Every structure is written in C-alpha cells, then in structure tokens.
Amino acid sequence: MSRSSIILLPKNKKLLQAVGENIKLARLRRKLTMDQVSERAGISRPTLSSLEKGSPSVSLGIILQVLLVLGLEKDILILADDDILGRKIQDADLTVKERGPKNTKK
16 A cells, blocks of 8 residues: 655644654753654654654654653643534534423322
C-alpha cells in the first residue's frame, strides 16, 4: 500500500509547525539532543526532525512517544478537551419531550 501525501491548508500547516516548534523548544529547555530524544523514544533522528518541523506524516503514536520522553505525555489529553463547538451542536439537537396528561382519579 502506498502512502499518499497529506494535503493541508496553509493555516493548518502553521498549526502543525507550531506544535513541532513547541516540542523542539521543550527538548532544548531540557538540554536534550535530537539523538538522545530519538533513541529514548525508539524512533529515528530524521523522524524526530520531521516532527519538529511539523510534518503531517508523523503519527500520533510517535508524538506521544516523544512527549513521554520529555515528561509531557499528559499534554496529549488537552487535545479536543474543551469542545465548545461540539457542545453547542449537541445542545442545539436536544429535544424536550412533552409530558403526557396527568391521570386524575375521581
């Protein structure tokens, strides 16, 4: 099976690049080299480089492995945590059932 390239809008490319840059800055703040992080994460150095550049072909599993090495694995839970739009859509679709008439005994 061949891998097709992922096509992203420019604003979405910038988002991935920002994520990669954040991971790179976290690595540098910890004074870790690319070789150290890639070895500890069990990935190649070019894969780590792709991640830090914001490549859309890097899997979520690899991102999690790198975050684990950096001690930031719980940050992945922040993704889609506060889904404001989803909650609005869900609330708009809620229907209130009308209550049936009360049974009155005489």
